[in-house]
Amino acid sequence: VYLVNSGSEATEGALKLAKRFTGRTEIISMKNAYHGSTHGALSVMGSEEFKSAYRPLLPDVRHIEFNNENDLEQITEKTACVIVEPVQGEAGVRIPKNDYLKKLRKRCHTTATLLIFDEIQTGFGRTGSLFAFEQYGIIPDILLLAKAMGGGMPIGSFITSKNIMGVLKENPILGHITTFGGHPVCCAAAIASLEVILEEKLFESVNQKEILFHEKLNHPAIKKIRSKGLMMALQFDSFELTKKVIDNCIESGVITDWFLFCDSAMRIAPPLTISEDEIEYACEIINQSIEKAIQR
Numbered sequence: 001v002y003l004v005n006s007g008s009e010a011t012e013g014a015l016k017l018a019k020r021f022t023g024r025t026e027i028i029s030m031k032n033a034y035h036g037s038t039h040g041a042l043s044v045m046g047s048e049e050f051k052s053a054y055r056p057l058l059p060d061v062r063h064i065e066f067n068n069e070n071d072l073e074q075i076t077e078k079t080a081c082v083i084v085e086p087v088q089g090e091a092g093v094r095i096p097k098n099d100y101l102k103k104l105r106k107r108c109h110t111t112a113t114l115l116i117f118d119e120i121q122t123g124f125g126r127t128g129s130l131f132a133f134e135q136y137g138i139i140p141d142i143l144l145l146a147k148a149m150g151g152g153m154p155i156g157s158f159i160t161s162k163n164i165m166g167v168l169k170e171n172p173i174l175g176h177i178t179t180f181g182g183h184p185v186c187c188a189a190a191i192a193s194l195e196v197i198l199e200e201k202l203f204e205s206v207n208q209k210e211i212l213f214h215e216k217l218n219h220p221a222i223k224k225i226r227s228k229g230l231m232m233a234l235q236f237d238s239f240e241l242t243k244k245v246i247d248n249c250i251e252s253g254v255i256t257d258w259f260l261f262c263d264s265a266m267r268i269a270p271p272l273t274i275s276e277d278e279i280e281y282a283c284e285i286i287n288q289s290i291e292k293a294i295q296r
């Protein structure tokens, strides 16, 4: 485990590690992927609109389409790593279909490409298991964690086998450096947070809560609810409607926003500790906010 200060830094460390371990330079990421905002992380972001003002970025980056099996052929012996969110977040909560992640895993094995799972958003119970990869029957080569990891304190990590991580130690030594990465206060917060998540089994009620949201969010203007645990997107017809609904929600005390790469959907990502009463109350406000947005 290499401890850093944020999700973006975890991405940076992992990309460097993959290049160093494989001796390859090509990096593949997904269209509409979000892995952070620093230069390397921006390079693997799957949206030209958000990147073009900052070019030139990392060379040798290629984007494939999430859930598109034909695109897997683009992963070759030249590819150092594929970085992917097991459930795409900023794309508007996109869930892997037809064993896509297993097929991706297999292709990476065939080409000896490292598979990096960015669980910065999905980790620590959000999708109903401690980590999302557990639900898809595969193990990535490198796992990225941050966000919920510190229970509100800044900490992140990239995690891999000793064999892979070991290459950062030599030629040159100190392959990745951070002053405050692994700060004792943040580590204490991360341990305390993990203990609460495990002791209170916070992820065990996630699916039940997800179902309750589906039951209570029943306004006909909602075109679709995409969700994996308590990571949800309410799909509307347009940005205009979504924006009005969001403004109304915030005015009434429900904090939400749209997604970076999907502005016609509204985010629902409550704390895992949310109670059933609170879910019902929030859904009432959301339904009313939609109604008000349509009438205006």
Ligand SMILES: Cc1ncc(COP(=O)(O)O)c(C=O)c1O
Pocket: 006, 007, 008, 009, 011, 034, 035, 036, 037, 085, 089, 118, 119, 120, 121, 146, 147
């Ligand atoms: C999937 C994913 N990866 C990486 C990041 C970047 O994390 P940070 O903001 O801590 O740098 C985020 C943040 O939203 C994220 O959702």
